[in-house]
Amino acid sequence: MIEKLWFLIPEIILFIGVCVVSIMGLSHHRTWRSAVPGATIVFLIAAALATPFLYTPEKMEAAELLMPRVGWYFKVIVGFVSVLLALMCIGLIDRRYEAEVKAGRASFDPMRVNRGEFFIFFLLSVMGVNLICSANDLIWLFLALELVSLPTYVMVAMSRPSRKAQEAAVKYFFLGAMATGVFLYGFALLYGSTGTIVLTEMRDVFAAQVAEEGGVNLLGIVGMIVSLLGVAYKIAAAPMHFYVADVYEGAASAVSAFLAFVPKAAGFLGMILLLGTMGWAGHAGEGSTGLPMPIVTTLWMIAAITMTLGNVGALLQTSVKRMLAYSSVAHSGYMVIGLIAGPGLGINGVLFYLTAYGIMNTAAFAVLAGLERKKAEIETVDDLAGLRFKHPSMAIVMAISAASLLGVPPLLGFMGKLYIFVGGVETGHIPLVIIAGLNSAISAGYYLYLIGLPILSQPSPQAETITTGEARWPRLAGVIGAVLIIVLPVFTNYLYDATERSTEGYLDEQARQIGATDADEPDEPPDPALATRE
Amino acid sequence: MYTFAFDLQSYAPIGILIIMALVFGAFNLIATHLLGPTRHGEEKEGTYESGMEPIGSARKRFNIRFYILAMTFLVFDVEIVFLYPWAVTFAKLVPQSPESAMFLGRISFFIGTSIIAYIYAWRKGVFRWD
Numbered sequence: 001m002i003e004k005l006w007f008l009i010p011e012i013i014l015f016i017g018v019c020v021v022s023i024m025g026l027s028h029h030r031t032w033r034s035a036v037p038g039a040t041i042v043f044l045i046a047a048a049l050a051t052p053f054l055y056t057p058e059k060m061e062a063a064e065l066l067m068p069r070v071g072w073y074f075k076v077i078v079g080f081v082s083v084l085l086a087l088m089c090i091g092l093i094d095r096r097y098e099a100e101v102k103a104g105r106a107s108f109d110p111m112r113v114n115r116g117e118f119f120i121f122f123l124l125s126v127m128g129v130n131l132i133c134s135a136n137d138l139i140w141l142f143l144a145l146e147l148v149s150l151p152t153y154v155m156v157a158m159s160r161p162s163r164k165a166q167e168a169a170v171k172y173f174f175l176g177a178m179a180t181g182v183f184l185y186g187f188a189l190l191y192g193s194t195g196t197i198v199l200t201e202m203r204d205v206f207a208a209q210v211a212e213e214g215g216v217n218l219l220g221i222v223g224m225i226v227s228l229l230g231v232a233y234k235i236a237a238a239p240m241h242f243y244v245a246d247v248y249e250g251a252a253s254a255v256s257a258f259l260a261f262v263p264k265a266a267g268f269l270g271m272i273l274l275l276g277t278m279g280w281a282g283h284a285g286e287g288s289t290g291l292p293m294p295i296v297t298t299l300w301m302i303a304a305i306t307m308t309l310g311n312v313g314a315l316l317q318t319s320v321k322r323m324l325a326y327s328s329v330a331h332s333g334y335m336v337i338g339l340i341a342g343p344g345l346g347i348n349g350v351l352f353y354l355t356a357y358g359i360m361n362t363a364a365f366a367v368l369a370g371l372e373r374k375k376a377e378i379e380t381v382d383d384l385a386g387l388r389f390k391h392p393s394m395a396i397v398m399a400i401s402a403a404s405l406l407g408v409p410p411l412l413g414f415m416g417k418l419y420i421f422v423g424g425v426e427t428g429h430i431p432l433v434i435i436a437g438l439n440s441a442i443s444a445g446y447y448l449y450l451i452g453l454p455i456l457s458q459p460s461p462q463a464e465t466i467t468t469g470e471a472r473w474p475r476l477a478g479v480i481g482a483v484l485i486i487v488l489p490v491f492t493n494y495l496y497d498a499t500e501r502s503t504e505g506y507l508d509e510q511a512r513q514i515g516a517t518d519a520d521e522p523d524e525p526p527d528p529a530l531a532t533r534e
Numbered sequence: 535m536y537t538f539a540f541d542l543q544s545y546a547p548i549g550i551l552i553i554m555a556l557v558f559g560a561f562n563l564i565a566t567h568l569l570g571p572t573r574h575g576e577e578k579e580g581t582y583e584s585g586m587e588p589i590g591s592a593r594k595r596f597n598i599r600f601y602i603l604a605m606t607f608l609v610f611d612v613e614i615v616f617l618y619p620w621a622v623t624f625a626k627l628v629p630q631s632p633e634s635a636m637f638l639g640r641i642s643f644f645i646g647t648s649i650i651a652y653i654y655a656w657r658k659g660v661f662r663w664d
Binding site: 015019022023026109110111 | 647650653654657658659
């Protein structure tokens, strides 16, 4: 248990952050209150920086987890992308009230300030993603997934003082509760099929089922499919994508960016862990990946439908936020290909793509969060027309992030797509990769629009009245994101190596499992000490 | 060949508790009848329903403070529920072993988080009633 606590130190740091921020947010002094986002960022960075020191090889060997090393990559990446997201949220909450207090028109009333609470929820949600990394049983996985989602429901409602945000929050909450119910049913069936809730034991039970009965039993397959469908809500994939456009449109841009990254990262990690119990290799499925055929088929359909619906949906939008929402759906579809492809290029590609998507999507939303018209958010495509003339840096950020989302070669998004598509081709899912390629072509329809509109076209009368927001931090987040999009491809190797190292133990276990299920030849002694002694 | 060896003594506390409850209830009813002042009236003889009008629409507005206070109460309520099993287990551990230190550390952390929640509620003005 102590070993498990060791890996939870980043979460504990974030939790201390929650405590500090909650008290700071209610201070009578305005300077303390305005320091809340800064404190949030400090704790996020502290948690991310502590991670590499905690995940030492010996500790990771000792950890009995399905993916012992994934936290090493995930906690750092999620931490740093969250810093960008936190930058975007500066000046979002309580702006009008704080201005009144500053001008002396209102006195400080602790019931009316919400900034502290907003950043508490922010930190708690990030903490939930970190917790999933150490999940080794279904209860832990469930609680961590809920810890990711529950704060986001409130964040949506808090983000804007408008009815639209309230409506979005209610929709998000009820549909989220439904999705939670669905994956909980799935978990119950998985437990019924295997008799254990511990993921590593579940993997052994499934392996035994395959060895004895020639396949995973039906209850397990149904349970897995239902669980995956429930978690699909978190990643905004096909049967559960319907909330995305309304919720992203209703929430403030900064919160939409948060929704597009943090729950998605959590959902994909949860799916990887769940699928890992069945394993991609060593099972006698007809598919080349080794997952049972019904599950591969389900994922295949999810991927194809998600991509197509997302891209076609985005083509029809006039609101940039809805467009980016549908693009978020489409990107989930691409990433599901990685899940089907399995360990190696597939899973590493998903981890890589999550990083890339997090950065480029945050940059795109940062443009919307950094600009405003008459104290209201900009939303429609017309607002962006001719942005170059008044706000050249934002126009360039928008163009770069849209180009990266499209997957224009030297940029980060291209690298992500490359790994996933190659992973798909290598495991023989060529039709799916062709569908993905066609979808990329469709997506050019609206991404090119987003690239060209701010740079090439003349400003519309609407766009003339756009001003920069009061806080410069969202724009800074956008610029940092754009720089990362250009610079990180140079370091793709390092990043990919990191994803590879973070899935290492996972692959070994898969290999061990193949050895166990084949069971023809006795394995060579794995102990290197024995080998050298002879 | 089962012998139903009832150890009646182990049920004694429950029996005592039932008797105490009956005596307490009966005593209160009788004592208020004998000692209390007797007044009559519509309000006085109406059904008591937590300070609400017992007859009429149930869809009434409640002061939000009730809810906030109830939620704060829940924090401590749940905490006590967790403390009971902890206390029972803790008593069985070897004193001053690493395991018991771990147990103590965990519950201290848990209580610490509730104290933070309490400070937060206090600063937020939950307990102010004006």
